[in-house]
Amino acid sequence: MLLKDLIYLFIEERAGHYSQRTLNIYFNNLKEFYAWNKNKQVEEIGQEDIDKFILRIECRGYRNSTIKGYLHSLKTFFEFCKKYNFKNKFFYNFSRYPLDPLKINFIYKKDFNKIIDNIFHAERRSELKEAPVLLIRDLAIIQILIETGIAVAEISRLKMEDINLDKKVIFIREKNRPDRHLVISRDTVDLIEKVISFRDDTKGYLFCRLDRAAYVQNNITPRSVERLVKGYSNGKFSPKDFRHTFIMLKLLKKRGVYEVSDLVGGTSDCSKTAYRKEILKLEKEVKITRKDYNAYEYLKNRYGKLVLDILCLGDRQKFSFDREMKLKIL
Numbered sequence: 001m002l003l004k005d006l007i008y009l010f011i012e013e014r015a016g017h018y019s020q021r022t023l024n025i026y027f028n029n030l031k032e033f034y035a036w037n038k039n040k041q042v043e044e045i046g047q048e049d050i051d052k053f054i055l056r057i058e059c060r061g062y063r064n065s066t067i068k069g070y071l072h073s074l075k076t077f078f079e080f081c082k083k084y085n086f087k088n089k090f091f092y093n094f095s096r097y098p099l100d101p102l103k104i105n106f107i108y109k110k111d112f113n114k115i116i117d118n119i120f121h122a123e124r125r126s127e128l129k130e131a132p133v134l135l136i137r138d139l140a141i142i143q144i145l146i147e148t149g150i151a152v153a154e155i156s157r158l159k160m161e162d163i164n165l166d167k168k169v170i171f172i173r174e175k176n177r178p179d180r181h182l183v184i185s186r187d188t189v190d191l192i193e194k195v196i197s198f199r200d201d202t203k204g205y206l207f208c209r210l211d212r213a214a215y216v217q218n219n220i221t222p223r224s225v226e227r228l229v230k231g232y233s234n235g236k237f238s239p240k241d242f243r244h245t246f247i248m249l250k251l252l253k254k255r256g257v258y259e260v261s262d263l264v265g266g267t268s269d270c271s272k273t274a275y276r277k278e279i280l281k282l283e284k285e286v287k288i289t290r291k292d293y294n295a296y297e298y299l300k301n302r303y304g305k306l307v308l309d310i311l312c313l314g315d316r317q318k319f320s321f322d323r324e325m326k327l328k329i330l
Contacts, residue, residue, distance in 0.1 A: 003034050003042050010080050029073035042081060047092055050074060064102070102274035106282065107146070107237055107245040109292050113302075115142060116295045118232040120303070133198050137207060138228060140191040141220075143295045144170070145229070145239055148182040149246030149264040152222045152239040158206040160196060165189050172265070180265060187296035244275075249293070251279045252286055 007030045011023055018026070036053055037045060057070055078092060119142065123135035144150060154172055162171045168189050172180040184192075195206065205219035229239050243264060250260040257275060261267045267275075291297050 003037060003040065003045070006042055006081060006084075007031070007034060007077070010077055013080070025069065026073050026076070029070050030077055033070075033074060050092055102271050104244045104248070104274060104278045105237060105241040106248055106278070107241055108286070111233070111237070112146065112293050112295075113298055115229075115232045115237070116298055117302075118234070120299060122232070136191060136194045136198070138232070139295050139299075140188070140195050141207060141225060141228065142232070142242075143188050143191055144184070145242035146246060146293045147184055147188055149243045149250075150182065151243065151265065152225050154265075155239075156205075156207065156220050156222045156225055158219075160203060160206050163192060163206065165193060174265070177266075180263070182263070185294070187294055191296060247275055248279060248282060249286075249288060251275060252282060252288060 007027070010030070011027050014023060014026065033053055036056070037049055040049070054067070054070070057067055075092075116139070119135065119138050123132070123138075141155065144155060148170060150170075150172065158170070162173070163169075164171070168184050168186065170182040170184060172182065174180065192206070199208075207220045209218055209220050209224065226239055229237060229242070247260050247264060247267075250263070251257060257272050261272065
């Protein structure tokens with residue numbers, strides 16, 4: 001059977017199980033593999049063909065995560081091919097390809113506070129009437145990222161029904177493993193309550209996009225969260241750095257690496273090794289206190305509780321308060 005036909009069969013079978021975005025990723029990765037092997041039957045593909053394809057991908061300078069995506073697509077596809085009675089049993093070794101070690105970009109307390117300052121000043125300078133809404137939304141996103149180690153795709157899909165404010169828990173729905181329960185602090189609950197207070201509905205996504213006119217009732221995209229983090233950190237950090245920092249902070253508190261891995265939904269063995277090496281460097285540098293990495297407490301201590309109350313607690317009719325008055329208060 002032709003490789004092209006099997007790829008279409010694979011996509012058709014997975015259509016009812018995966019989202020359209022996931023299907024597009026699988027199809028694009030496999031289409032690129034087909035472009036290098038279009039003259040071959042499926043049974044003729046060997047380990048050397050996969051080796052050459054991965055080598056070409058690496059020569060393009062792709063990141064580790066992108067290369068892993070190609071490997072995962074190929075592995076899943078050839079597992080699917082085993083259902084057909086081909087002479088080739090598709091026993092390929094996908095763990096033989098060397099990847100660069102994980103680069104951990106730790107966010108120190110001063111870096112975190114700088115990000116919060118940038119959020120505060122960016123919204124203060126904004127002339128949009130929705131500026132206080134943006135301030136609270138962005139603060140809540142940053143606080144949840146640093147406090148839970150949640151993935152960027154997971155935070156974009158968070159719904160209001162996934163959050164129990166009384167128990168201070170966020171529920172992450174998993175497909176192939178038990179749901180995760182992430183504990184948040186009282187101040188994070190306050191920020192989330194303020195985000196919800198700006199909404200007319202009590203269902204739907206927690207973090208929505210916001211344009212110049214009004215709320216757009218669609219969830220914020222993962223790419224928007226990445227741009228948000230990179231923008232406020234002046235391009236220095238990404239959401240993955242918040243995830244790595246959360247893991248390192250837990251390890252500094254003498255939590256086990258496998259226990260922390262379960263909290264964030266699993267990590268690879270290479271990542272666990274990188275965390276163990278990095279923790280030895282950080283143990284002498286980082287001393288964690290209870291109020292570290294707390295955006296709400298930092299803003300209150302830096303700019304005063306009055307300013308925070310004006311920005312956070314005002315109702316929607318007060319959003320267009322005079323910009324000069326705001327600057328006078330600050």
